[in-house]
Amino acid sequence: MHERADRLPAGLVTFDDELEREFEARLVESSTLAFRVAFGVLRHREDAEDVAQDAFAKAYRSFHQLRDRERFRAWLVRMTWRMALDRQRANRRRASREAIVDTDAAPADTVDVLARERAERLWLAIDALPEKLRLVVILAGIEGHNMKEVAALLGVPEGTVKSRLFVARNELRARLSWMATETR
Amino acid sequence: MDGHRDALKDDPLARDIESALRVEPSPQFVARVRARVAREPLGATGVMSWPLWLGGAAVVAGALALVVSLGGPRDMRVSDSTPSTATSPPVLEASRGPSIATEPVLPQPLVAAPVQRVTRRAVARIGPEETRTNDVGLPQVLIADDEKRGFELLVTELRDTKRAAAVAEATRGLTTPGPPWLEIAPVIIEPLREVGIAQGEAQ
Numbered sequence: 001m002h003e004r005a006d007r008l009p010a011g012l013v014t015f016d017d018e019l020e021r022e023f024e025a026r027l028v029e030s031s032t033l034a035f036r037v038a039f040g041v042l043r044h045r046e047d048a049e050d051v052a053q054d055a056f057a058k059a060y061r062s063f064h065q066l067r068d069r070e071r072f073r074a075w076l077v078r079m080t081w082r083m084a085l086d087r088q089r090a091n092r093r094r095a096s097r098e099a100i101v102d103t104d105a106a107p108a109d110t111v112d113v114l115a116r117e118r119a120e121r122l123w124l125a126i127d128a129l130p131e132k133l134r135l136v137v138i139l140a141g142i143e144g145h146n147m148k149e150v151a152a153l154l155g156v157p158e159g160t161v162k163s164r165l166f167v168a169r170n171e172l173r174a175r176l177s178w179m180a181t182e183t184r
Numbered sequence: 185m186d187g188h189r190d191a192l193k194d195d196p197l198a199r200d201i202e203s204a205l206r207v208e209p210s211p212q213f214v215a216r217v218r219a220r221v222a223r224e225p226l227g228a229t230g231v232m233s234w235p236l237w238l239g240g241a242a243v244v245a246g247a248l249a250l251v252v253s254l255g256g257p258r259d260m261r262v263s264d265s266t267p268s269t270a271t272s273p274p275v276l277e278a279s280r281g282p283s284i285a286t287e288p289v290l291p292q293p294l295v296a297a298p299v300q301r302v303t304r305r306a307v308a309r310i311g312p313e314e315t316r317t318n319d320v321g322l323p324q325v326l327i328a329d330d331e332k333r334g335f336e337l338l339v340t341e342l343r344d345t346k347r348a349a350a351v352a353e354a355t356r357g358l359t360t361p362g363p364p365w366l367e368i369a370p371v372i373i374e375p376l377r378e379v380g381i382a383q384g385e386a387q
Contacts, residue, residue: 027217035209049213053220060221119204126201141201169197176197 026072034080040138041084055080074153125175133168
């Protein structure tokens with residue numbers, strides 16, 4: 001990156017350096033956000049890191065095209081979300097193929113089984129939500145985002161976020177209570 | 185933080201979701217992203233190169249304009265500044281004998297130089313050394329080789345004053361007798377009679 005910049009004329013290098021400094025700042029402030037968005041879809045740490053890396057690389061390639069740099073986080077969230085969904089679909093296809101061969105993998109962990117089951121049910125309920133509601137739930141659950149921040153990340157009015165979150169929570173409660181009664 | 189947010193925090197479901205998403209990436213994550221980004225093609229290339237692109241586009245446009253202006257209909261004009269000595273016909277070079285090789289002067293009308301299209305503008309831009317010529321494919325030699333050779337010899341010898349004087353001396357007393365057997369009787373043309381009137385009267 002810097003080697004290539006060294007070969008360029010001085011004026012251009014200055015501009016390039018500015019751009020890279022700006023990207024570095026965005027990377028530091030948004031890395032956890034991207035990771036958590038990916039984790040909210042994939043629930044697998046390594047996969048989430050891979051997807052977040054890919055999203056940052058993609059963002060880097062197109063960073064110069066982003067007119068409003070203040071929209072970087074929203075842009076990154078959308079990219080990460082899409083890429084995580086793609087990875088999830090690929091993982092599901094692979095898992096369905098591997099399940100035929102390896103049916104009794106992943107033995108039960110004895111540590112805090114109840115908490116794990118509860119979290120598992122929560123994620124199942126979240127996964128069952130429509131995509132728009134799911135994204136709102138995850139963004140609202142990340143880094144203490146309030147309605148305004150979620151609205152800014154999604155590029156939708158705050159009222160839309162409120163209504164989506166309201167509907168999503170109601171659906172989640174209904175599903176979780178149904179799951180709870182099913183397991184009893 | 186607004187009141188709604190506080191209300192959400194009180195919601196056990198919201199707390200469960202937050203705790204489920206409170207996952208930190210590994211400490212090497214940012215470093216790995218940096219390394220990954222460093223391997224990527226320079227994202228700023230497009231931005232940095234836009235002045236270069238602009239300059240390149242201007243150069244290409246200028247070159248295109250030059251090509252269009254040189255290849256346009258103005259090329260059909262033959263300039264008076266056509267360099268007649270710029271291209272000497274190859275036929276002439278090959279036919280020169282050793283006796284006239286030291287005097288390579290040949291009258292211009294004998295051999296037609298390749299017709300050249302020279303645009304004044306092109307000459308002005310390119311410079312005197314690089315005169316742009318376009319051969320239109322017309323024949324270069326308009327007279328036969330032997331005639332040309334004979335004429336060259338004649339010209340060369342005429343330049344030699346002694347030989348010229350000798351030739352003048354030798355040809356001074358010569359007469360050109362006509363063929364003795366050819367006698368042409370004088371043609372006498374009589375004035376026309378009024379044939380038309382006579383014919384009209386006969387009819």
